[in-house]
Amino acid sequence: MALQKLFETSIGMENEIVGYVVGEAKPYEAELLAFRPLAMGEYLYMEYHGYRVLAFVATSITGSLVISRDLVDPRDVERLVKNIRVGERLFYHRGKVKILGSVDNSLSKLHIPPIPPPPGTEVYKAPKAVLEKVFTPSGPAHVRVGVLLREPEVEVRVNINKVVSRHLGILAMTGMGKSNLVALIAKRVSELGGTVIVFDYHGEYLSLPNTAIVKPSLDPTRLTLDELARLLNIPRNATRQRMVLKECLDSIDAEACGDFFNNLKKCVQGKVVRYGASAQKVLDAVNVYESFLRKILKEASGDVIERVAIGSINAVDLSELHLNHADAVIAHWLSRLLEARKASVWSNGAKGLPTPIIVVIEEAHIFIPVGEETATKQRASVVVREGRKFGLGIIVVSQRPRGLDPTILSQLGNLAILRIVHPEDQVYVAKYCEPVMQDVMEELPGLNIGEAILLGEWVAVPAAVKVDLVREKVSGADIDAVKIWSLYTAKNIDKG
Ligand SMILES: Nc1ncnc2c1ncn2[C@@H]1O[C@H](COP(=O)(O)OP(=O)(O)OP(=O)(O)O)[C@@H](O)[C@H]1O
Numbered sequence: 001m002a003l004q005k006l007f008e009t010s011i012g013m014e015n016e017i018v019g020y021v022v023g024e025a026k027p028y029e030a031e032l033l034a035f036r037p038l039a040m041g042e043y044l045y046m047e048y049h050g051y052r053v054l055a056f057v058a059t060s061i062t063g064s065l066v067i068s069r070d071l072v073d074p075r076d077v078e079r080l081v082k083n084i085r086v087g088e089r090l091f092y093h094r095g096k097v098k099i100l101g102s103v104d105n106s107l108s109k110l111h112i113p114p115i116p117p118p119p120g121t122e123v124y125k126a127p128k129a130v131l132e133k134v135f136t137p138s139g140p141a142h143v144r145v146g147v148l149l150r151e152p153e154v155e156v157r158v159n160i161n162k163v164v165s166r167h168l169g170i171l172a173m174t175g176m177g178k179s180n181l182v183a184l185i186a187k188r189v190s191e192l193g194g195t196v197i198v199f200d201y202h203g204e205y206l207s208l209p210n211t212a213i214v215k216p217s218l219d220p221t222r223l224t225l226d227e228l229a230r231l232l233n234i235p236r237n238a239t240r241q242r243m244v245l246k247e248c249l250d251s252i253d254a255e256a257c258g259d260f261f262n263n264l265k266k267c268v269q270g271k272v273v274r275y276g277a278s279a280q281k282v283l284d285a286v287n288v289y290e291s292f293l294r295k296i297l298k299e300a301s302g303d304v305i306e307r308v309a310i311g312s313i314n315a316v317d318l319s320e321l322h323l324n325h326a327d328a329v330i331a332h333w334l335s336r337l338l339e340a341r342k343a344s345v346w347s348n349g350a351k352g353l354p355t356p357i358i359v360v361i362e363e364a365h366i367f368i369p370v371g372e373e374t375a376t377k378q379r380a381s382v383v384v385r386e387g388r389k390f391g392l393g394i395i396v397v398s399q400r401p402r403g404l405d406p407t408i409l410s411q412l413g414n415l416a417i418l419r420i421v422h423p424e425d426q427v428y429v430a431k432y433c434e435p436v437m438q439d440v441m442e443e444l445p446g447l448n449i450g451e452a453i454l455l456g457e458w459v460a461v462p463a464a465v466k467v468d469l470v471r472e473k474v475s476g477a478d479i480d481a482v483k484i485w486s487l488y489t490a491k492n493i494d495k496g
């Protein structure tokens with residue numbers, strides 16, 4: 001009711017009338033003839049058939065019937081522009097608007113009225129108070145991520161509970177602000193007392209304040225066959241090699257004493273008679289990778305779950321690992337985290353990890369790729385399916401969306417899409433991401449650094465946002481090569 005009162009006093013009095021609905025409209029979209037140019041991402045408001053509706057400018061066109069493309073002499077344009085009388089309209093401004101829903105009822109998710117706006121419906125700039133009701137909810141699960149792109153006075157808050165239960169994809173070209181958004185979400189979650197685990201392949205979160213740096217070491221006796229095979233670079237289809245590895249892993253597991261690598265080598269050696277070349281290949285792999293793997297595989301490292309700093313940001317430092325090794329580490333963490341959350345839910349908090357967790361997988365097109373099996377992909381697909389019930393949310397970050405596994409992509413219930421110009425990426429995201437609107441995809445090249453479209457359940461309606469910059473996150477910025485060269489040269493001249 002309070003909302004209703006708000007409109008009665010604001011609409012038509014102080015609010016700018018932007019234009020009118022023209023031509024054919026549908027319940028979810030309409031065309032607009034406007035008094036002024038429309039800005040992509042601008043929010044509009046209209047009333048029809050008793051509904052009070054919020055809409056969003058999806059496309060904006062300015063044209064002229066007088067200065068038309070049929071003119072052949074630029075001097076004609078000059079004459080037209082000079083001689084036009086003051087106040088005479090030379091241009092038209094049109095736009096396509098997406099109807100986001102009625103603001104009469106629940107504001108946690110807006111519903112689109114079943115009937116379209118009739119032509120001639122007045123279209124207003126959305127009142128600030130309505131935008132605040134929709135984009136700045138004050139519930140305990142809502143955290144600030146920035147301000148509306150075209151209405152910087154309106155704060156945008158997202159529902160973090162929905163990130164845990166429905167996961168999130170952060171997609172954009174390189175350098176557009178994905179990791180900044182990850183840092184911002186991690187910071188906000190830790191401010192709520194929540195736990196975030198970032199698999200930090202580039203070591204760029206290690207300097208973030210209040211961040212626990214977690215070494216990537218794993219207890220070899222706790223590894224699954226798949227994880228150990230990945231660490232030793234043994235292909236999935238090498239069935240006999242995997243058989244050797246499985247038999248040895250089981251027997252070492254049972255013995256659980258002494259040096260893991262010596263035990264493994266001894267065991268594999270013993271399989272050469274039975275498995276021949278396959279066992280030899282496994283032995284070769286162990287010998288090749290042993291010195292490197294000794295840095296990650298340590299018997300004393302215990303369960304990774306015990307290393308989680310609850311209520312903080314945890315950055316698992318993968319910066320010195322090769323891809324396959326990072327893949328095995330992430331996969332191991334994912335499976336242990338899910339097991340520990342299940343244990344907690346089933347034991348009413350007596351066992352396992354006591355609180356819900358958000359995990360972040362950067363470079364997801366490498367770890368969760370399309371058309372290739374990785375250990376992480378297999379575990380991530382289980383987390384995406386089952387995590388909701390056990391409080392394990394996953395944030396998938398990628399600069400190459402078309403390289404991401406479509407099954408996982410299609411199960412992400414929330415998205416933050418920043419600038420994407422590659423048409424193939426746009427088509428792929430539109431095809432596999434449930435909450436995406438095609439018109440929005442076409443406008444993505446128009447976004448600048450840090451500007452994002454938020455879609456899905458964590459927002460009441462699609463939000464065009466200027467994301468806050470996390471100033472504490474120092475690494476990740478473009479390198480100023482020219483400045484570094486000149487400083488280096490100056491230093492060397494001084495020395496000389
Ligand atoms: N919201 C923002 N506001 C202002 N500047 C930003 C914002 N987000 C990012 N930037 C700037 O852009 C730089 C790159 O951002 P970031 O590292 O988040 O990009 P990225 O998309 O993760 O890139 P990559 O694909 O290379 O990982 C930052 O160092 C920062 O200077």
Ligand SMILES: [Mg+2]
Pocket residue numbers: 178179180476
């Ligand atoms: Mg990044």
